[in-house]
Amino acid sequence: MSLNNNLLSIASRQYVYKLKANSSGVYSLIFIQVLALLFSLSGIQSMSSVSETLRVNVKYFSADIIISFTFIWIFFMSLRLTSINSKTMDFTLVTNRLSSHLSNIGLLLTTIIFGSISSSLMGFVLKIIMYFAFDRSQIGVNGFYPVFSDILLGIITTGLYMTLIASMGYLLGILIQIHVLFVVLYPAALFGLEKVNPQMLKLSFDFFASETSPLLFAIRIILSSLIVFSLSCLLSNRMEVRK
Amino acid sequence: MSIIGLPIAVAILVVVIMLARKLGTIVVTFMSWRKSAIIAGVYLLGLILSVVIAAVLPNHGFGLMERSHTGGGIQKGNVWTTSYSIRTQKDFESQPGLYLNSRQTFKIDQRAVKLGFAPNPGHFQIYVEQKEADDGKIDVSTYSTPFYVGETDYTKLLQPPKVIFQDGLLVIEPVQQTLTLKLFKSNFTQSQFEGKNAVNLQNGLSSSFGWSEVLLRVPKSMKIDKGQNYLQYLDKD
Numbered sequence: 001m002s003l004n005n006n007l008l009s010i011a012s013r014q015y016v017y018k019l020k021a022n023s024s025g026v027y028s029l030i031f032i033q034v035l036a037l038l039f040s041l042s043g044i045q046s047m048s049s050v051s052e053t054l055r056v057n058v059k060y061f062s063a064d065i066i067i068s069f070t071f072i073w074i075f076f077m078s079l080r081l082t083s084i085n086s087k088t089m090d091f092t093l094v095t096n097r098l099s100s101h102l103s104n105i106g107l108l109l110t111t112i113i114f115g116s117i118s119s120s121l122m123g124f125v126l127k128i129i130m131y132f133a134f135d136r137s138q139i140g141v142n143g144f145y146p147v148f149s150d151i152l153l154g155i156i157t158t159g160l161y162m163t164l165i166a167s168m169g170y171l172l173g174i175l176i177q178i179h180v181l182f183v184v185l186y187p188a189a190l191f192g193l194e195k196v197n198p199q200m201l202k203l204s205f206d207f208f209a210s211e212t213s214p215l216l217f218a219i220r221i222i223l224s225s226l227i228v229f230s231l232s233c234l235l236s237n238r239m240e241v242r243k
Numbered sequence: 244m245s246i247i248g249l250p251i252a253v254a255i256l257v258v259v260i261m262l263a264r265k266l267g268t269i270v271v272t273f274m275s276w277r278k279s280a281i282i283a284g285v286y287l288l289g290l291i292l293s294v295v296i297a298a299v300l301p302n303h304g305f306g307l308m309e310r311s312h313t314g315g316g317i318q319k320g321n322v323w324t325t326s327y328s329i330r331t332q333k334d335f336e337s338q339p340g341l342y343l344n345s346r347q348t349f350k351i352d353q354r355a356v357k358l359g360f361a362p363n364p365g366h367f368q369i370y371v372e373q374k375e376a377d378d379g380k381i382d383v384s385t386y387s388t389p390f391y392v393g394e395t396d397y398t399k400l401l402q403p404p405k406v407i408f409q410d411g412l413l414v415i416e417p418v419q420q421t422l423t424l425k426l427f428k429s430n431f432t433q434s435q436f437e438g439k440n441a442v443n444l445q446n447g448l449s450s451s452f453g454w455s456e457v458l459l460r461v462p463k464s465m466k467i468d469k470g471q472n473y474l475q476y477l478d479k480d
Contacts, residue, residue, distance in 0.1 A: 023279035028263035121290035143427030157432035
């Protein structure tokens, strides 16, 4: 009991320390999201159709690019937490591997909460810019006005996806610590799998992205992330002390 | 995106993220974690405020308001079958997909007994109904079959064909029109639960064009020289 309490208090102290040390991440996230917002202003999809009398040009707008950029950002954030610099920083604290992982995961969850809320709400900045800057007579009103339940669902789903991506980035970081060759092996394995058995990659993608029940989706993501984070912890336990 | 374009886009993004991180490192040397926390809070507050602003913005000015069907909803799948079931004038009124987009009445000389047609460049379907009486008027109504973009009905935006009546000759000309639509799409994190994230590039991008249908109601004794036009005479009920 006291060991658990001790572990948690150490992990939480490390969490606070790491949160302060990595606070610069917020600037890169804001920068990335503003950049994605600018890209989003040109639309995410477009189509054109022509008949004898009618030409129709349609452009679709959404926060998809902003969310996608945030996904990439969290991947790199999680990778950064396992870098040698961060590991070295760990040794200045009273720590063990588990408390270090717990504090890292806590930090990742904090950034995930911030990233998911900001990326989902950034879509409204896009809409406001369009409202004032574009010819409104060309804009469809459908989907313009916020619906609270949709916003909440969007934030939670984005957060869950970010958790999965963060866990994968974290695992990659640990693998790189084990052997630097994993920098190449990890994407190569994915690329190879896509070439050898594209159906398997599609199935694993569909396992998350095609799930239409929010509850099942959440269970799948949480369990998968737990498995990947646990694997990261297990793998790092087999590493030398200062590696 | 092409097979070359995707890696290039990812590479550019990686460089941008690295630059952003570098920028973050430079900025953090000038700013404490407290300032970062304040900036994060202000940023989040600004975003929450944007939701409130978006909610209170007036909706006038939006050109694309969806049409509500009065005669019962029409499904996208019915678009191509809409006009085939028209046999009487009442069918026009009861047909849920058809949208009345113009109505004109032309007075004719009581002595005129013949109606001629100019060639119909738009290949409109023209329906003719002979009235019960000789009232000296030709009523021209133009309708449009549904025009969808994805799942949304924008028939209301279609311009009717131009109808001119001069010297006993009826001219129906198509109007060239360009529509530019800017539509909002749910984020993929929301649309997933509506079953719209399946890999199908055509999903939501299909459009069906609204075709014009013209209904003429002519006096009882009027004779019609249809020219090259295909006319369909409606039953009297």
